[in-house]
Amino acid sequence: MSACPVRRLNSQSADFQQALKKLLAFSAEDDAAIEAATAKILVDVQRRGDAAVLEYTQKFDRLSSDQAKSIKALELSKNELLSALNSLPKDQRAALEAAAERVKSYHERQKQESGCHSWDYADADGTRLGQKVTPLDRVGIYVPGGKAAYPSSVLMNAMPAKVAGVGEIIMVVPTPDGVRNPLVLAAAAVAGVDRAFTIGGAQAVAALAYGTETIPAVDKIVGPGNAYVAAAKRRVFGTAGIDMIAGPSEILVLCDGKTNPDWVAMDLFSQAEHDELAQSILLCPDESFMNQVQASIDKFLPEMPRQAVIKKSLQDRGAMILVKDMQEACEIANSIAAEHLEISAENPRQWAELIRHAGAIFMGPYTSESLGDYCAGPNHVLPTMRTARFSSPLGVYDFIKRSSMIEVSDAGAQNLGKIASTLAHGEGLQAHARAAELRLKK
Template identity: 60%
Template sequence: MTSDSIRRLNAADREFDAQLDQLLAWESVADSQVEATVAEILQQVRSRGDAAVIEYTNRFDRRQLASAREFCLAPAELSAALQRIPAAERRALEAAAERVREYHRYQLQESWRYREADGTVLGQQITPMERVGIYVPGGKASYPSSVLMNAIPAKVAGVDCVAMVVPAPDGQLSDLVLAAAAIAGVDQLYTIGGAQAVAALAYGTQSVKKVDKIVGPGNIFVAAAKRAVFGRVAIDMIAGPSEILVICDGQTDPDWIAMDLLSQAEHDQQAQSILLSPDAAFLQAVGESLERLLAELPRREIAAASLAGRGALIQVESIEAAIALANRIAPEHLEVSVADPEQYLPQIRHAGAIFLGRHTAEALGDYCAGPNHVLPTSGTARFSSPLGVYDFQKRSSIIYCSPEGADKLGRVARTLARGEGLEAHARSAEYRVED
């Protein structure tokens, strides 16, 4: 990659809007062939249960499972993994888990109620979900942070049982992932993945009990399966490629900003890294830093493809103009690397997570800052929020009428019901009216 490989744009150019639309365009998980494959897997698991899960797991993950017992891990195996990992890794996991747990405790919603003058009581009761399934990518890849970010909010919410699925291709499992499951309080762990794991969680099998919600990242087959079972169970979101948008006034070290951009680019070739700055010389300096630092990365080919395909260095008129453009893009991660960044916070309307100041690297949010790293992507931050405790709590309305309240409300309800032509509604309310 050369310093000119990443596209350079100027927001003042006449064709900028079209260029930006092209830059942001991303094909969703919708794919007819994938959807057909996933539909078949879902149907087979729904009708045949464990037998289908075993069949697909053996085929796709190159396993030799003979029974469901072999993909069900006992809690003792998670504890054993926690004992096996190096002490430094255990300390890091425990420190990250505690920060994530502490942050999410602030999100707990509480039940409330109030009493009206006639004695009628209205309110809302908050209850946790009973069973939640979390999907964690597995095999040679190790994503313990995904375990913490998905399981801990559920446990803080009070979910009765957190069931985790993680594929083990060729029988490989990461001790770090299992240790994270032990620390996060995962109750059940199944070494299955793909659409068959989503189906098992959504429909239930002889060995996997049906859950109420499925959360966590996965490949295109996992995403398509989550979309297909939505409605039978809840899901968190259909996530697109990882994104970072950095706003900088030109006074931060160019190497810092370049590495922040690379931290997302190394995820995959479809990841997106964008820098906005009013300083043309700084944009050039960051481009040169990208070229130099990229050569040092183990995943440089992936990062280079990401930057060339979906990255951009964009010159804007001012920081205020950059904020307006960021709101239009609605990025997953937004870094505001400027002097006195808090002054701009009220202007930021759409972003999954906001990282303020020159020292706040997005990577800290991925692992240990405390807020959740499961964030809306592909512009959905305009209407979606990060995964949190509230995603694992339900709200039930409370209505408790006194005789006087039933009389007052009944008079209103019967009039409205008859206006809608619903006589039984009207009479049901009217029976409590004291004429």
């Protein structure tokens, strides 16, 4: 008997749509207690600044008053970041720098190809129209630091900001019990972070949004965090920009049954180990292959250091769904709109053509999602909870803004003025109309 039986669904069952909806349902972001606690923290930090941030940091990260005697004591100097980099084992430093170079190269190409440059053109009458693109002045990057440390998140958040030309990058990262992860600090050095503070949670988001005596207010806050961080980002939006509201991690594997089942099982584990609320789903038209994947799950689970987290995630939120064929698998995948979508099949691009909604698409049996997390190059900060239907991965375009440029010539004013005058009178805005009419030649 399986030690970790993963629920099975069948797309041909009469109640499949209802069962799928129940499987995907996740409403932790609506938790009233989280919202109330977050609102209190935000108001407190806005009112009391550094003092409030210190109190919450001591409380939630279990720091002593000596460890958190001032915000300056929680700021990491550039020398500390460089020291962490220089102290890494050679293999870790080489891996970190190789990943950083790939992430940088990808986002430099993205900047070239995705309309991140200024442009203009001239009308026949000499009027010039265009767009001015400028990077943000200052951004805050939130790096998770609770159940695990994420140096890869430092790279994924900071590198596109650097490529975009952001003036200053402020990093915040919680350090429970005062434990500072050297890889995270080293990643900040490699990525060119300007200032770093060992604070986290809603209080860190509040400090970045509103500013304190020590921490400057930023223009935008990016990076994933726990439910309190997500709630705080939602509440400060408008005071500062945000990238997205991130939920638990997700992986959806579309497999034609021809991949090594051990590979598929471990790919499902790769997201399940993040969090008990993470979601791992397999879509496959071959029931015997699903049985093989279940056997691989049972074989590998006892070996995994985070087996308790993986088991709870798979049993509570995981599933294997038997589908009619790969085309139906793609249709269901579009309704799920997963954060990570693996197409582990022959001719994966054939099926990728049918995918409209996914944060990132990993094509072919050799493309494990974990490569995207660390070093493939594209960003691993991705839309979750079906938001891939309308949003995109974090990128250079998140760290720039566009201003419309309009320079109307004398001749252009004669033509445009008549059009504007007519429309403005139609809206009952006479001053608008008059402003255009005054420039018309008699």
